[in-house]
Each structure stands twice: as C-alpha cells, then as structure tokens.
Amino acid sequence: MSDPTKNPIHPALPELAEKARRGRIGRRDFLRTAALLGASAATAHSLLGVALKPGSAMAAETPKFGGNLRVSMNVMDISDPAIFDWSQKGNQARHIIEPLVQIDKDNIARPHLAEKWEASEDLKTWTFHLRKGVKWSNGDDFGADDVIATFRRWLSPETGSSNIGRFAAMTTTTDTGKKDENGKPIKKTSMSEGALEKIDDHTVRFHLNTPDLSLPESMGDYPALITHRRFVEDGANFIKNPIGTGAFELKEFKVGERMVLTKRKGKYWGGDVYLDQITYIDHGDDPAAQIAAFASDQVDTTYETGVEQVAAIKSLPMLDLYETITAQTGIARFKVTEKPFDDRRVRQAIQACIDHDRLRTLLYGEYGAAAEDHHVSPVHPEYAELPKLKQDYAKAKKLLAEAGHAGGLKVRIDCVASPSWEQNACKAIAEMCRPAGIDIEINVMPGGTYWDRWTTTPFGFTNWTHRPLGVQVYNLAYRSGVPWNESSYSNPEFDSLLDVAGTKIDPEARRADMAKLQKILQDDAVFVQSLWRSVFVAANKRVRGLYAHVALEHHYNKVWLA
Amino acid sequence: MLSFIFRRLALTAATMLAVSLLVFLLLELNPGSVAVKVLGPYSSEEQRQLWLEANGYLNPLWQRYLEWLGRMVTGDFGESIRFKVPVAEVLWPRLWNTAILAFWTFAVLIPLSLTLGVLAGMREGSRLDRAISITSIITTSIPEFASAVFLSAIFVFGLGILPGTSAMSNGFDPLQLILPVMVLVLYDVGYVTRMTRASMAEVMTAPYIRTAVLKGIPFPRVILRHGLRNALIPPFTVIMLQINWLLSGVVVVEFFFAYKGFGALLLEASLNQDIYLIQACAMVAVFVAVTTQTLADIGYTYLNPRIRLQ
Numbered sequence: 001m002s003d004p005t006k007n008p009i010h011p012a013l014p015e016l017a018e019k020a021r022r023g024r025i026g027r028r029d030f031l032r033t034a035a036l037l038g039a040s041a042a043t044a045h046s047l048l049g050v051a052l053k054p055g056s057a058m059a060a061e062t063p064k065f066g067g068n069l070r071v072s073m074n075v076m077d078i079s080d081p082a083i084f085d086w087s088q089k090g091n092q093a094r095h096i097i098e099p100l101v102q103i104d105k106d107n108i109a110r111p112h113l114a115e116k117w118e119a120s121e122d123l124k125t126w127t128f129h130l131r132k133g134v135k136w137s138n139g140d141d142f143g144a145d146d147v148i149a150t151f152r153r154w155l156s157p158e159t160g161s162s163n164i165g166r167f168a169a170m171t172t173t174t175d176t177g178k179k180d181e182n183g184k185p186i187k188k189t190s191m192s193e194g195a196l197e198k199i200d201d202h203t204v205r206f207h208l209n210t211p212d213l214s215l216p217e218s219m220g221d222y223p224a225l226i227t228h229r230r231f232v233e234d235g236a237n238f239i240k241n242p243i244g245t246g247a248f249e250l251k252e253f254k255v256g257e258r259m260v261l262t263k264r265k266g267k268y269w270g271g272d273v274y275l276d277q278i279t280y281i282d283h284g285d286d287p288a289a290q291i292a293a294f295a296s297d298q299v300d301t302t303y304e305t306g307v308e309q310v311a312a313i314k315s316l317p318m319l320d321l322y323e324t325i326t327a328q329t330g331i332a333r334f335k336v337t338e339k340p341f342d343d344r345r346v347r348q349a350i351q352a353c354i355d356h357d358r359l360r361t362l363l364y365g366e367y368g369a370a371a372e373d374h375h376v377s378p379v380h381p382e383y384a385e386l387p388k389l390k391q392d393y394a395k396a397k398k399l400l401a402e403a404g405h406a407g408g409l410k411v412r413i414d415c416v417a418s419p420s421w422e423q424n425a426c427k428a429i430a431e432m433c434r435p436a437g438i439d440i441e442i443n444v445m446p447g448g449t450y451w452d453r454w455t456t457t458p459f460g461f462t463n464w465t466h467r468p469l470g471v472q473v474y475n476l477a478y479r480s481g482v483p484w485n486e487s488s489y490s491n492p493e494f495d496s497l498l499d500v501a502g503t504k505i506d507p508e509a510r511r512a513d514m515a516k517l518q519k520i521l522q523d524d525a526v527f528v529q530s531l532w533r534s535v536f537v538a539a540n541k542r543v544r545g546l547y548a549h550v551a552l553e554h555h556y557n558k559v560w561l562a
Numbered sequence: 563m564l565s566f567i568f569r570r571l572a573l574t575a576a577t578m579l580a581v582s583l584l585v586f587l588l589l590e591l592n593p594g595s596v597a598v599k600v601l602g603p604y605s606s607e608e609q610r611q612l613w614l615e616a617n618g619y620l621n622p623l624w625q626r627y628l629e630w631l632g633r634m635v636t637g638d639f640g641e642s643i644r645f646k647v648p649v650a651e652v653l654w655p656r657l658w659n660t661a662i663l664a665f666w667t668f669a670v671l672i673p674l675s676l677t678l679g680v681l682a683g684m685r686e687g688s689r690l691d692r693a694i695s696i697t698s699i700i701t702t703s704i705p706e707f708a709s710a711v712f713l714s715a716i717f718v719f720g721l722g723i724l725p726g727t728s729a730m731s732n733g734f735d736p737l738q739l740i741l742p743v744m745v746l747v748l749y750d751v752g753y754v755t756r757m758t759r760a761s762m763a764e765v766m767t768a769p770y771i772r773t774a775v776l777k778g779i780p781f782p783r784v785i786l787r788h789g790l791r792n793a794l795i796p797p798f799t800v801i802m803l804q805i806n807w808l809l810s811g812v813v814v815v816e817f818f819f820a821y822k823g824f825g826a827l828l829l830e831a832s833l834n835q836d837i838y839l840i841q842a843c844a845m846v847a848v849f850v851a852v853t854t855q856t857l858a859d860i861g862y863t864y865l866n867p868r869i870r871l872q
Binding site for chain 2: 076077079157158160165180186187188189255256257258279281282283284285286288289290291292293294295296298447448451452483
C-alpha cells in the first residue's frame with residue numbers, strides 16, 4: 001500500500017471516489033481520472049473501497065474451464081416460476097430459464113432474451129425484438145410464442161402471479177357484479193384484450209392501457225423468467241420439466257437441502273460458460289453456519305452477507321468481500337391521515353431531529369449511503385441532488401410548539417424483530433428525537449405480525465427492497481390510493497407530476513421532474529429514511545467474475561474458478 | 563400391567579387431542595391470516611378470497627377442526643408452504659436425522675455419564691468426586707449456543723480439522739456429526755452424571771452395602787454386583803426424559819450447524835409461518851413427550867420391584 005506522505009493523493013480524489021462509490025460517475029471514469037491525477041492503481045482502488053485482487057483488474061487472466069461452484073443459499077420450491085416471491089427462487093431458476101431483459105450490476109436494464117426494444121411516443125406501445133438462434137434445452141426454437149404464452153399465464157388471476165401487478169398496464173379490472181361479505185363489490189383483474197400481439201416469430205408488441213416507462217426494468221425483475229410455450233400443457237411443474245434457454249440444466253433438486261445444476265449439453269447462445277456445475281446448499285437461516293462453512297471450505301460463496309457479519313468475513317483470510325450500494329432501504333413512515341401525524345409540522349419536527357449521515361454510520365459503519373427522506377437512491381438513474389437535510393433541534397422544537405405539542409410528544413413505532421438493523425434503525429431514530437422532547441416507543445414484533453398491519457399502523461418501520469427506477473417506487477408507494485401506499489399519502493400535485501415524469505423515458509429528461517417530486521415528499525415529511533443499504537457478497541478468493549448485484553441476482557455465466 | 567398400559571394410552575390420546583385443539587385454535591382461528599400466511603403478504607384481497615373458498619376455509623370452525631383432525635389421523639398433514647411438498651415428505655426424514663443425532667449422543671453420553679456418576683458417588687466427598695462434580699456443574703452451566711461457538715472456534719476456525727456445518731449435502735458424512743454430538747454431550751453429561759452420582763451416593767449409605775463390605779467382598783464387586791443395579795434406576799428415568807430434550811431442545815445445535823433435523827424444522831416452520839408444518843411438528847413433539855414418559859414409568863416398574871402401578 002502506498003505511503004500517503006510519499007505519494008499524497010490529489011485533493012479532488014476523495015470526493016470523486018465518494019461519487020464513484022455512490023454510482024454518480026462510472027468506476028472506469030474515476031480510475032481514468034485518478035490515473036491522470038497521479039494516483040497509483042492501488043491507491044485508486046483503495047479509495048473506491050475495493051481491495052485490489054492480484055491478477056484481476058490489471059492483468060487479464062485467462063478463464064479456466066471446469067469446476068463446481070458451491071453456493072450457500074436457501075433452496076426453495078421453484079415448481080412454478082410465475083409465482084416466485086423470494087429472490088432466492090429467482091436465482092435458482094435463472095441459470096435455466098431467462099428473462100427478456102436483465103438488470104446488470106450497475107442497475108441498468110440490458111438486452112438478454114430480447115435483443116432490443118422500442119417504445120412509441122406515448123409509451124403505450126412497446127415492441128420487443130427477440131434474439132434469434134436461441135434454443136430451448138429440448139431442441140425447440142425460442143420465439144414469440146413462448147413469450148406470449150408466458151405473459152398470458154402471468155396475467156390471468158388464477159395463476160396468482162405478482163406479475164399481474166407488475167404489468168398492471170396490460171390488465172383491466174372489472175366489476176364481477178358479486179359482493180363480498182362486507183358488501184364491497186368483488187372485482188376481477190385480467191389481461192386486457194389485445195395486450196399481446198405477435199408480429200412475427202421473433203417480435204412481440206405489447207399494448208398498454210397506460211404509459212409505463214419502466215416496462216424493460218419490470219421485465220428484468222426476478223419473477224419475470226420466460227418458460228416454454230407448452231409449460232402449462234406439460235403439467236405446469238418446472239421441476240418435472242426444467243426446459244430452459246439458459247446455460248445450465250437441472251440435475252438434482254431437493255427442497256430445503258440442495259440443488260445441482262450442470263452445464264448445458266447443447267450450445268448456449270451467450271457464448272462461453274466456464275463452470276461445469278453449480279451446487280446450491282441450504283444451510284438454514286443461521287448466518288453463523290455460513291461463516292463456519294466458509295472457514296472449513298465447504299462453500300465458495302453465499303447468497304448474502306449481512307452487515308453484522310462483515311467484520312467476521314473480513315477476518316477470514318481466504319475470502320473476498322464484494323459490496324454494492326443499492327436502493328434497498330427502510331423507512332420509518334407516518335400515516336398522514338392519523339393523529340398526531342396528520343399535522344405536517346409534527347412530521348417535519350421528527351424529520352428535523354435526524355442526522356442522516358450519522359444514522360448511516362451507526363447502522364452500517366463505513367458502508368451504505370446516507371438517505372434524504374425522499375426514497376430515490378443515488379443509484380437510480382434519474383436521481384436529482386437536493387440540498388442536504390441538516391439536523392436542527394431548534395427548528396424541531398419550534399415546529400412541535402406550533403403544532404401544539406410544546407410539552408413534548410409521545411409516539412410509538414412498530415418494527416420487526418429481525419433483521420436486527422431495522423430495530424437498530426428505530427432505536428437510533430428514537431435516540432435522535434429525544435433531545436427535542438419526542439419520545440418514540442419501539443414496539444417490536446415478529447415479521448409475520450408486522451406484515452399483517454404494515455399498511456394500517458400509524459407509525460411503522462418498513463423495509464423496501466431495491467427497484468431499478470425511482471419512478472417505480474413512487475408509483476408503488478406514494479401515488480394516491482395504490483395498494484402499497486402505506487402512509488395513505490395523497491397529493492394530487494404529486495400524482496400529476498408523477499404522470500408527467502412517467503412519460504419521459506430518458507432519465508436525464510426526467511431528472512428535473514424528479515427534483516420537484518423528491519422535494520415535495522421531503523417537505524411533506526412523509527417518512528424518515530434510515531439509509532441506502534449496501535449489499536455484501538463474500539466469496540472464496542478462488543472465485544473470479546463474481547460481484548454483488550444490486551438485487552442479489554446470480555449471474556454465473558462468466559464466473560470461473562481459479 | 564396391561565390395564566396400566568391401556569390407561570396410559572388413553573391418556574396419551576386425550577393429551578394429544580387437547581393439544582391438537584389448542585394448536586388448531588392458535589393457528590387457524592382466523593381464516594384471513596391463514597390465507598396471508600400461505601399466499602404471502604403481497605397477495606391481494608382477491609387472491610386470498612379465491613384461495614379461502616377453494617380450501618374450505620369459509621366453513622364453520624367446528625367443521626374445519628373435525629376435517630383437519632380427520633386428515634391428521636390418516637397421516638395427511640397438509641402441504642408445507644415453505645417447501646411446497648407434503649409435510650410428511652419433509653417431516654419423517656428430518657425426524658430420522660434427529661434420531662441419528664440422538665442415537666450417537668446417547669451412545670457417548672450414557673456410558674460416559676454413568677461411569678463418571680458411579681465413580682463420583684461411590685466415594686462421596688473424595689477428590690475424584692469433587693473433580694467430577696465441579697466439572698459437571700461447569701459444563702452444564704455453559705449453554706449450547708456458547709459451547710457450539712467455542713468448539714467451532716477451536717476445531718473449525720483454529721485447528722481446521724472439523725467441518726463447520728453439518729448439512730450432509732454430499733450424503734452422510736460421519737465427520738460432520740462430531741461437533742453437534744460433542745456440543746450435546748458436553749451440555750447434558752453434567753446433568754446425568756450428577757443424577758447418577760446422587761443416586762449412587764444414596765445407595766452407598768444403605769445397610770446392605772455396609773453388610774457386603776463387612777462380609778469382606780472386594781469393593782469393586784460390591785459396586786458392580788450390589789450397588790449398581792439399584793443406583794441405576796433413577797438415572798434410567800432421567801435418560802428416558804432426555805429423549806424429549808433431544809427431540810426439540812437440540813434446535814440450537816441443529817440451527818448452528820445447519821443440521822437438517824427436527825428441531826431446526828420446527829424453528830424454520832415457525833419463523834416462516836408454515837402453519838401445517840408447525841401443526842404436524844407440534845403433534846409429533848407431544849406424542850414423543852407423552853410416550854417417553856409412559857415408557858419411563860413402565861421401565862421403572864420393571865427395574866424397581868417395590869413400585870406398584872396403580
């Protein structure tokens with residue numbers, strides 16, 4: 001490592017490094033600039049927070065063929081890809097069946113089974129051109145029929161797929177005329193007529209009822225893997241008929257125990273694949289077991305290393321740790337229709353007590369990124385930078401007094417028992433609010449109980465997972481009346497501005513609208529945000545080509561073992 | 563004896579019935595929450611209603627309970643939400659794994675603790691006795707999760723001679739059994755040893771022992787021929803009751819070493835709201851608990867002719 005006194009780093013570098021770590025400028029750009037400013041490669045990489053691995057970035061190693069990658073991850077049932085509800089299931093299946101679009105490690109939607117796509121001006125008609133020459137593992141050609149059959153299945157309510165909400169723009173909700181036990185009309189959602197159009201064997205056109213600029217990103221989500229056109233006729237069981245377009249085939253499968261994938265016998269459309277075999281081993285839910293498995297070389301990598309295990313992982317000499325900042329976060333959200341949170345001043349008072357950077361340090365140490373209470377992450381392409389929020393107890397007390405709580409405020413937040421960072425976030429927030437006279441009682445409950453009431457509780461801490469685009473989160477969580485609008489926030493100005501933003505497919509063009517939307521949410525103090533979480537993936541040093549994906553996806557086609 | 567067994571069987575059945583009612587009420591009282599557990603928190607109201615109707619949850623409570631009971635009795639435990647296979651497919655292999663763990667734990671524990679207990683109790687207050695007693699108390703005081711970490715730190719991280727997890731993913735591997743058994747034995751040996759020691763010490767104060775010694779019989783023969791049979795009666799009961807602990811109390815060890823056993827299964831089922839699996843595991847646990855108690859009582863009568871079963 002270079003001696004800082006001998007080779008002092010250029011003063012501009014630390015700030016640039018922070019931008020690179022947050023994804024504002026590309027890593028390559030940063031490394032190029034750093035080199036121009038006189039930093040050595042080792043210094044530049046260490047500024048990025050990445051230990052330079054010998055022989056990886058500098059000298060391009062020749063990948064070796066062969067080997068078995070052992071991964072510790074929960075092995076879950078994957079008999080119906082349409083109803084995947086855990087990211088682990090997506091990982092298990094993604095080696096065999098593939099999506100049209102794949103979100104890469106930089107959170108960008110890239111062509112996969114779809115070669116390219118265009119959208120009409122009004123973003124309601126999308127044409128996807130499918131890759132030619134792709135073969136299923138049973139010899140059939142991949143084409144439009146497979147895509148249409150898969151989508152048709154997703155969009156029928158009997159399947160029970162989350163894709164019916166993901167691709168809601170292709171659906172119609174009608175009143176069945178019947179009433180449920182509370183007298184409310186029973187509605188039925190199904191695919192709109194003419195939503196799917198086959199242009200030719202390798203072109204599919206989607207006709208949406210409302211503009212949706214995030215259609216490619218939605219196609220990259222883990223429940224959107226394309227199955228064979230005869231999936232239903234052959235019994236709708238992926239385990240019994242694991243026909244896929246991917247680089248691997250299913251060899252062995254036992255739920256809760258292990259899953260073995262072997263390299264595809266035929267030709268794979270995506271070029272060279274180095275691994276002979278991938279083995280998923282289920283070690284239960286105790287993170288200590290995974291660390292022990294690493295130590296006795298029973299696994300090469302795991303699904304995820306939690307932030308609490310980072311210190312332990314770093315102490316093991318045979319491991320590398322990969323980190324990516326994501327749009328995963330947890331929000332302490334208010335129900336803006338219930339006392340005392342219906343008064344904006346109360347919400348703003350609580351917001352004013354928070355030191356976001358300190359919150360990040362308390363929860364994630366040197367990792368993660370500070371949040372800004374508007375739920376758009378620096379890794380989102382349309383992120384707009386706003387003036388930083390500052391902790392201001394005088395302002396908090398003044399707002400409280402104006403709202404009629406000069407003598408202090410007592411509230412209660414609902415929080416899940418595990419994972420522990422969520423409780424810690426609540427505790428930290430409570431500590432920060434104390435000097436302003438706000439007493440937050442933390443009501444800890446098991447996960448199942450929280451999810452029974454996450455949309456109704458007046459003040460709750462909710463974990464939100466990563467989504468590639470900021471507008472996706474806004475449409476899911478803050479648009480008036482949507483199912484996941486847990487805060488009951490309803491602002492017509494916000495909604496119409498969101499509609500406008502939704503017409504602009506270029507993130508640059510969207511940024512100005514996002515700046516306004518972000519500011520509205522921030523000013524209305526709908527929630528206090530804990531931080532932008534990093535995800536960590538640990539792997540044995542012999543594994544090459546691995547990285548921590550923002551949504552913890554497993555892309556092993558170019559992974560090899562040294 | 564026969565009437566005793568029949569009465570005990572009836573008691574077992576009654577206990578299980580009561581527990582089944584309790585379990586059913588706790589988990590299936592509110593059909594809405596069952597739907598949420600099965601379909602997940604992101605399911606829509608519409609999907610839940612469809613599922614509830616399809617699975618008979620809109621019937622009255624007593625009807626649902628009787629149907630559920632009928633299925634339980636015939637061995638149809640329902641389908642596991644987490645594993646998406648019939649519960650029986652997951653339950654019996656896991657139970658078998660715990661049985662293997664229990665067997666080897668007993669294989670080490672019983673000879674070890676009985677020997678130590680006898681050695682400690684035959685001369686109460688001796689240096690050997692004190693050494694064994696103190697060691698027993700120390701090892702019993704260390705909880706399994708602590709000793710699991712210590713032993714793992716020594717053998718896996720430090721010396722690197724034992725595997726860190728016991729998932730047995732490549733088929734049965736005896737090496738992977740060593741650490742879990744070690745932890746369990748370490749935890750329980752103290753308790754059984756001290757029970758044996760207490761019993762032995764009491765026997766040694768009996769007049770017939772004194773007579774045997776005064777008759778000039780060599781001390782080892784006194785122990786083995788005259789003292790042991792009576793001293794081992796209470797430990798037998800204790801050991802039988804340890805079976806219960808080895809079924810579900812080993813959850814910490816199974817979880818830590820990722821050993822695919824019954825305790826870990828129940829824990830995973832609970833954490834993941836897998837209600838059919840929870841119900842089945844609860845019934846199995848109750849059955850084992852009541853059965854081992856019955857067996858302990860019957861065995862005790864055989865060993866100790868002075869006890870009459872009423």
